[in-house]
Amino acid sequence: MMRTLGAELAAVRPGEVEIALPFRAELTQQHGYLHAAAVTAVADSACGYAALSLMAPGRDVLAVEFKVNLVAPAAGERFVAAARVLRPGRTLTVCAAEVHADRDGARVLVAVMQATMIAVDIPAA
Numbered sequence: 001m002m003r004t005l006g007a008e009l010a011a012v013r014p015g016e017v018e019i020a021l022p023f024r025a026e027l028t029q030q031h032g033y034l035h036a037a038a039v040t041a042v043a044d045s046a047c048g049y050a051a052l053s054l055m056a057p058g059r060d061v062l063a064v065e066f067k068v069n070l071v072a073p074a075a076g077e078r079f080v081a082a083a084r085v086l087r088p089g090r091t092l093t094v095c096a097a098e099v100h101a102d103r104d105g106a107r108v109l110v111a112v113m114q115a116t117m118i119a120v121d122i123p124a125a
Contacts, residue, residue, distance in 0.1 A: 007042050009049070015085040017049040022078050034074035034110075039081075039099050043068065043113040046083035047095035051117040054088045059119050061093070066115035074110045076101030083113075093117045 002008065002019065005027065011018040019042045027038045044063055051061045083097035099111040 001041055002045055005038055005041060007045070010080060011082075012049070012053060015050055015054050015088070017046045017053065017083050019046045019049075019081045020078060021081070023076060031073075032075070034076075034079060034101075036068075036070055036074075036111075039070065039074050039079065039111045040066075040068050040113070042079065042081040043083065043097040043099050043111060044115060046081040046097050047113060047115040048117055050083040050085050050095050050097075051088070051093040051119075054085055054093070055119055058122055060122050061117040062120055064092070064116050064118045066113055068111055068113045070111050072101075072108055072110045074099075074101055076103035076108065076110075078102040079110070080107075083115075086114075089119075091119055093119070 007021040010020040029035045081099045087094040097113040100107045
């Protein structure tokens with residue numbers, strides 16, 4: 001999904017991940033703002049990778065629940081989803097993300113997410 005959107009990892013630290021998404025007209029809604037689905041996708045992925053960064057080898061994560069608040073129109077040249085683990089767990093990990101828009105030299109909060117990720121075993125190939 002991140003390749004399709006044109007997003008890339010911007011930072012990875014244990015329990016923290018940032019994903020950057022440049023503005024693309026193809027990802028906008030009818031008013032020219034970045035579509036909520038794209039905002040949600042980068043926030044969800046950032047939360048998932050933040051949780052994964054604390055998992056044991058051979059484990060993976062899946063989202064089981066999330067809530068997104070869209071707090072401002074997603075207008076800007078670039079968007080950054082910064083996620084962090086709030087509570088790691090053996091099975092469930094709770095994460096939070098903020099998505100900011102870089103707009104005219106300022107950074108504006110456009111969305112927040114709280115997500116729960118579940119640890120799963122990677123199937124043998």
